[in-house]
Amino acid sequence: xxxxxxxxxxxxxxxxxxxxxxxxxxxxxxxxxxxxxxxxxxxxxxxxxxxxxxxxxxxxxxxxxxxxxxxxxxxxxxxxxxxxxxxxxxxxxxxxxxxxxxxxxxxxxxxxx
Amino acid sequence: xxxxxxxxxxxxxxxxxxxxxxxxxxxxxxxxxxxxxxxxxxxxxxxxxxxxxxxxxxxxxxxxxxxxxxxxxxxxxxxxxxxxxxxxxxxxxxxxxxxxxxxxxxxxxx
Numbered sequence: 001x002x003x004x005x006x007x008x009x010x011x012x013x014x015x016x017x018x019x020x021x022x023x024x025x026x027x028x029x030x031x032x033x034x035x036x037x038x039x040x041x042x043x044x045x046x047x048x049x050x051x052x053x054x055x056x057x058x059x060x061x062x063x064x065x066x067x068x069x070x071x072x073x074x075x076x077x078x079x080x081x082x083x084x085x086x087x088x089x090x091x092x093x094x095x096x097x098x099x100x101x102x103x104x105x106x107x108x109x110x111x112x113x
Numbered sequence: 114x115x116x117x118x119x120x121x122x123x124x125x126x127x128x129x130x131x132x133x134x135x136x137x138x139x140x141x142x143x144x145x146x147x148x149x150x151x152x153x154x155x156x157x158x159x160x161x162x163x164x165x166x167x168x169x170x171x172x173x174x175x176x177x178x179x180x181x182x183x184x185x186x187x188x189x190x191x192x193x194x195x196x197x198x199x200x201x202x203x204x205x206x207x208x209x210x211x212x213x214x215x216x217x218x219x220x221x222x223x
Contacts, residue, residue, distance in 0.1 A: 032210075034210060042215060042216075043201065043213055043214060043215035043216050044156075044201070044213040046210055046211075049210050059210075090155055090156065092156075099144050099161060099163075099205075100144065100205050100211070101144075101146065101158060101161060102156075102158075102203075102210075102211055103158065104148075104155035104156040104157070105155050106154060106155045107153075107154065107155045109153070
């Protein structure tokens, strides 16, 4: 069966510090991978999606970036965090074909102070 | 452009039925989904429906799709306190990633 992990679960960082959030998927190969942000009490905002290694699309301009160094690893990064980067970050995966149902990880709660 | 809208809040009593509604604008949507998010957790897929279907039932869950009006609903029969959560509808069209609504917070009162 497939599982998706996110690390860390929670993170408190000062403004201006760097960020690295990790997402890994097990039990499948060649998945589509996604990063979402959920601000407090709000819906999901798609940040990045990837259909393969080094194939990443950015949905919104921001100070965040994403990388996919391995087939089942997706990393969200920032060089300098802003207060507005606080939120709940969710990673998801889907199969390349079929219904494109997305399966979500447990999320990372980021607080920027 | 695509847009998915949901009401923000719904309160029901335990044992009653809950109906969560969603409207979307993209008439070429192929699949529509319902996800559940409990506090502090990721999203859990509840069910999905293909756009050529009108209804799908899975135990206590019934999904109704009115493609003409671009209206999707999720009915939860015999709602329990454990059903309290945020419910998201989402649509997929072609090769695009899913578009999510803003979520409906369901509160179940004992």
